Amino acid sequence: MSQAVIQFKDVVKAFGRQTILDRVNLTINSGKTTVIAGPSGQGKSVTMKLILGLLRPDSGQILVDGQDISRMRSKALNEVRTKFGVLFQGSALLDSLSVFANVALPLEERTRLGKDEIRARVLATLGQLGLTGHEDKYPAQLSGGMRKRVGLARALMLHPEIMLFDEPTTGLDPEKSLEIYNLFLETQKKFGYTSIIVSHDIPKIFNLADQVILVNKGKFNTFASPEDIQQSELPEIQAFVQSTMGKVYLSREME
Amino acid sequence: MIRYLEKIGSTTIWLLGDLGRMGSFLGLGLGGIFKRPFRFSAMIRQVRLIGANSFWVIFFIAGFTGMVLGLQGYYTLRKFGSEGALGSAVSLSLIRELGPVLTALMVTGRAGSAMCAEIGIMRNTEQLDALECMAIDPFRYLITPKFLATIISVPILTLFFNVVGIFGGYLAGCGLLGVNPGAYWSGMEQSVVNQDINMGIIKSFVFALVIVWVCAGRGYFVHVIRGAGFGAEGVSKVTTQAVVLSSIAILIWDYLLTAILL
Numbered sequence: 001m002s003q004a005v006i007q008f009k010d011v012v013k014a015f016g017r018q019t020i021l022d023r024v025n026l027t028i029n030s031g032k033t034t035v036i037a038g039p040s041g042q043g044k045s046v047t048m049k050l051i052l053g054l055l056r057p058d059s060g061q062i063l064v065d066g067q068d069i070s071r072m073r074s075k076a077l078n079e080v081r082t083k084f085g086v087l088f089q090g091s092a093l094l095d096s097l098s099v100f101a102n103v104a105l106p107l108e109e110r111t112r113l114g115k116d117e118i119r120a121r122v123l124a125t126l127g128q129l130g131l132t133g134h135e136d137k138y139p140a141q142l143s144g145g146m147r148k149r150v151g152l153a154r155a156l157m158l159h160p161e162i163m164l165f166d167e168p169t170t171g172l173d174p175e176k177s178l179e180i181y182n183l184f185l186e187t188q189k190k191f192g193y194t195s196i197i198v199s200h201d202i203p204k205i206f207n208l209a210d211q212v213i214l215v216n217k218g219k220f221n222t223f224a225s226p227e228d229i230q231q232s233e234l235p236e237i238q239a240f241v242q243s244t245m246g247k248v249y250l251s252r253e254m255e
Numbered sequence: 256m257i258r259y260l261e262k263i264g265s266t267t268i269w270l271l272g273d274l275g276r277m278g279s280f281l282g283l284g285l286g287g288i289f290k291r292p293f294r295f296s297a298m299i300r301q302v303r304l305i306g307a308n309s310f311w312v313i314f315f316i317a318g319f320t321g322m323v324l325g326l327q328g329y330y331t332l333r334k335f336g337s338e339g340a341l342g343s344a345v346s347l348s349l350i351r352e353l354g355p356v357l358t359a360l361m362v363t364g365r366a367g368s369a370m371c372a373e374i375g376i377m378r379n380t381e382q383l384d385a386l387e388c389m390a391i392d393p394f395r396y397l398i399t400p401k402f403l404a405t406i407i408s409v410p411i412l413t414l415f416f417n418v419v420g421i422f423g424g425y426l427a428g429c430g431l432l433g434v435n436p437g438a439y440w441s442g443m444e445q446s447v448v449n450q451d452i453n454m455g456i457i458k459s460f461v462f463a464l465v466i467v468w469v470c471a472g473r474g475y476f477v478h479v480i481r482g483a484g485f486g487a488e489g490v491s492k493v494t495t496q497a498v499v500l501s502s503i504a505i506l507i508w509d510y511l512l513t514a515i516l517l
Contacts, residue, residue: 052384092384094382110391
């Protein structure tokens with residue numbers, strides 16, 4: 001039985017008069033892959049920022065490993081954040097630093113390792129992700145897919161328990177997207193992290209997910225399997241499934 | 256009518272929020288000085304960017320400011336038959352006023368705008384969020400070195416400005432217009448007292464703080480500044496705003512400090 005690592009309890013978050021999350025409850029289990037999907041502008045990124053403590057909820061609780069981070073002070077929050085690794089939508093590499101310096105940054109700032117040790121670890125991780133020979137390049141000199149891999153390398157340096165992926169394949173062609181997802185699977189097997197994938201579409205990541213959470217107008221619907229989504233009778237879910245998965249859904253219905 | 260009132264209300268709330276944000280930004284930026292590990296090399300790099308790289312700009316501005324002062328001062332003083340006072344006129348106006356103010360305005364334009372744009376772009380491309388997610392304090396890592404470097408660089412640049420300006424005045428007054436060099440230097444020696452120099456240095460410290468606070472702060476909050484827009488446009492508008500705000504603040508503080516210190 002897997003344990004809950006992240007729990008939302010009646011979380012409300014509003015910006016001005018616009019309520020983004022309206023009494024949301026969700027549970028993310030340890031070691032599993034959860035996909036949070038939904039149309040743009042429905043609160044997926046806000047959910048991610050809430051999990052990371054970059055935003056605080058207006059009310060409700062957010063538990064990470066049983067600790068409520070919604071009212072936590074910044075020092076304690078920093079401790080909790082060491083559990084997380086994040087791959088941002090635009091990779092968020094520090095563009096004034098080389099690939100090597102970017103990947104080395106968490107080790108330099110968060111550990112007391114010596115220079116040689118850091119160098120060895122960084123080069124090893126870059127090697128695992130197929131980036132050998134690119135360590136002296138700058139982020140602007142890399143393709144989108146490579147930047148994602150550097151971002152992943154940086155996120156994995158401190159062996160996070162939980163990895164968050166924000167729109168990991170946006171802007172990549174289908175082949176590269178597949179490559180990135182395979183990379184997730186490989187690294188997840190190796191490091192055993194809990195994986196949370198935030199995405200505006202679902203088809204490509206269907207087979208990866210242990211659970212899928214669909215976000216719709218501030219409400220979250222959790223599904224144990226992709227099949228459940230297709231069989232959902234909620235009209236919004238049907239509309240979303242049809243718009244992103246079109247043919248898959250229709251062909252099943254015809255059978 | 257109600258819409259009008261609503262607008263006043265929401266603007267006031269936003270302004271108060273902005274004041275609070277900027278206040279805490281100042282506190283955290285300065286507070287970062289006491290956080291360990293201290294990033295000495297990052298600070299030195301910033302001193303080079305903000306201070307050392309401004310050397311030639313300050314050199315030329317100071318030189319020509321001094322020369323103009325020499326010219327203007329000479330023709331004004333000659334009306335009263337007191338060209339001999341040129342040295343004290345040039346040096347006092349430079350040390351008390353023009354040195355600190357012009358240096359601060361130049362640093363705002365050169366380094367302040369760069370600082371604002373750099374931090375604004377880092378905010379927009381989630382680089383600041385990424386730092387926080389790696390549990391790296393963006394203040395200690397990024398902002399505090401800029402605070403310290405500006406506070407160190409601006410007073411030194413100001414002193415350099417004064418020296419070059421005084422030589423500029425000498426060049427125009429004594430070299431070109433024939434004022435007696437002995438009178439120029441002794442006039443300066445007799446009229447400039449410690450209080451004048453202290454005043455200039457205090458001013459330059461305050462201006463340095465204003466520059467880094469306003470410019471770095473605007474960039475840091477680029478995503479929440481009203482009417483700034485998003486992306487590249489947001490950064491460009493906020494950078495302009497930072498330079499304008501910082502320049503105005505420098506002149507207001509100049510008046511206040513002169514009134515207090517004189």
